[in-house]
Amino acid sequence: MTKVNEDLFNTQKSEKFVSKLIDIINFGALNLMISIGYRTELFDVMSEIDPAGSETIAQKAGLNERYVREWLGSMVTGGIVDYDPVEKHYHLPPEHAAWLTRAATPDNIAVTTQWFSVLASVEDKILDCFKNGGGLSYSEYNRFHEVMADESRQTVIVPLIDQLLPLAGDIIEKLKSGINVLDLGCGSGLALVEMAKIFPNSNFTGYDLSQDAVKTGTDNARELGLRNIVLKAMDISKIEDREQYDFITTFDAVHDQAKPDVVLKNIYNALKPDGTYFMQDIAGSSFVEKNMDHPIGSFLYTISCLHCMSVSLCQDGKGLGAMWGKELAVDMLKDAGFTNIELKELPHDPMNYYYIVRK
Ligand SMILES: C[S@@+](CC[C@H](N)C(=O)[O-])C[C@H]1O[C@@H](n2cnc3c(N)ncnc32)[C@H](O)[C@@H]1O
Known part of the structure; x- marks a missing residue:
């Protein structure tokens, strides 16, 4: 392990850096899930329907509900999809859909997220x-x-x-x-x-x-x-x-x-x-x-x-x-x-x- 000179070690700088690392982990995870949202066409489906439960979303996208619900968990905690816990409804706001759907081309940034799995x-x-x-x-x-x-x-x-x-x-x-x-x-x-x-x-x-x-x-x-x-x-x-x-x-x-x-x-x-x-x-x-x-x-x-x-x-x-x-x-x-x-x-x-x- 590297020997640290405690007088020179800037604790504030170190703590700021570790929170950056945690952001990176969350953003990396979201990148992968956005790529999946693009490839499954979940964003396209969600942009065209009213707020809905995971079953409706999965059914409209022709996908397995259990996987869609877990994906939605990632999207909600990542601030990409809004969630109403009373109705258990998920919603892709139009301001986000504007950068994530095929209809948004050429501004569909989800396309670029595919590079990381490549x-x-x-x-x-x-x-x-x-x-x-x-x-x-x-x-x-x-x-x-x-x-x-x-x-x-x-x-x-x-x-x-x-x-x-x-x-x-x-x-x-x-x-x-x-x-x-x-x-x-x-x-x-x-x-x-x-x-x-x-x-x-x-x-x-x-x-x-x-x-x-x-x-x-x-x-x-x-x-x-x-x-x-x-x-x-x-x-x-x-x-x-x-x-x-x-x-x-x-x-x-x-x-x-x-x-x-x-x-x-x-x-x-x-x-x-x-x-x-x-x-x-x-x-x-x-x-x-x-x-x-x-x-x-x-x-x-x-x-x-x-x-x-x-x-x-x-x-x-x-x-x-x-x-x-x-x-x-x-x-x-x-x-x-x-x-x-x-x-x-x-x-x-x-x-x-x-x-x-x-x-
Ligand atoms: C980054 S891709 C760009 C492809 C395309 N121009 C586009 O914008 O979608 C680079 C392309 O160069 C091709 N390439 C690389 N070396 C080549 C070579 N020596 N002769 C012919 N094509 C080559 C690759 O097969 C690849 O399709």
């Missing part, structure tokens, strides 16, 4: 990485692509046309007239499918390592009858396209690359001389001391350590991590050959920076 699914293997180095592959994470697509629906798809694309100047006009677009690390291709629907004169190509994610996107595009989109399973550090695309996008897909420097160079080579590269990547500084006021700094370093950095290290990669930061990002874009780099931010989006990049 990350916890690899805790034992990550412990091994702490001891021996190396990393884990995407396929080792339970539900990664499903949760990523859920998150993208909120952070990319909803704001794509009205907020994200206008950051890149007159790109909407060009998309309307007809251009070639490439999205790298496209996952299940949600952003491309959305653009392909809206801009029938443009052609859309997407590459991602994951065969499963590419299949999900391809099936989705086929169901919608889209003929202007192709998704391929491909390692983007190996593409050899030359000056083919007017608009290249990466959504949250550079920092976790094994070879981000090679990928950025490939993007430079694939872009036409007057083309635009749109890079959405995690907001933050490359210096931890400059992230002290980041509203979700701990969350981002955690997801980085347990996922983004690890999937890169697994391939003997650079392991930049999600918090590679704007300073390093700009240096790497310059090293790839780009000379014109603008960093933009959107109000109410503490998660991302938007780099508008030209040759």
Whole structure:
């Protein structure tokens, strides 16, 4: 045990810290239960009914009453659901439902709570990485692509046309007239499918390592009858396209690359001389001391350590991590050959920076 110099030990500081730790335990528990509330659709059900008993709520949600009642106990003691002990009625106030239901998209914060069970699914293997180095592959994470697509629906798809694309100047006009677009690390291709629907004169190509994610996107595009989109399973550090695309996008897909420097160079080579590269990547500084006021700094370093950095290290990669930061990002874009780099931010989006990049 560490020897404590009692003269220097600040009891008040220590007591304040232990109550913070107790808050963390309660908040961690609530995070898991909010994720369950999202996946079972309990929040959606509760937002649509009057205050009700656990039996009614369970019956409307098609769930087991005993589990629902225990979940409600956690929600009530956590201040998320209101409780009337006389009537034994539970109520999700509209002010809370505004951040927890599918109807609240893109403000449904319950979606993001799912990450912790995704990350916890690899805790034992990550412990091994702490001891021996190396990393884990995407396929080792339970539900990664499903949760990523859920998150993208909120952070990319909803704001794509009205907020994200206008950051890149007159790109909407060009998309309307007809251009070639490439999205790298496209996952299940949600952003491309959305653009392909809206801009029938443009052609859309997407590459991602994951065969499963590419299949999900391809099936989705086929169901919608889209003929202007192709998704391929491909390692983007190996593409050899030359000056083919007017608009290249990466959504949250550079920092976790094994070879981000090679990928950025490939993007430079694939872009036409007057083309635009749109890079959405995690907001933050490359210096931890400059992230002290980041509203979700701990969350981002955690997801980085347990996922983004690890999937890169697994391939003997650079392991930049999600918090590679704007300073390093700009240096790497310059090293790839780009000379014109603008960093933009959107109000109410503490998660991302938007780099508008030209040759
Ligand atoms: C954080 S996810 C983002 C997915 C998608 N852009 C979105 O916003 O939903 C990063 C994606 O990059 C893909 N990826 C990682 N390394 C890759 C590589 N070398 N070649 C192609 N795709 C890669 C992963 O499979 C994953 O789908």
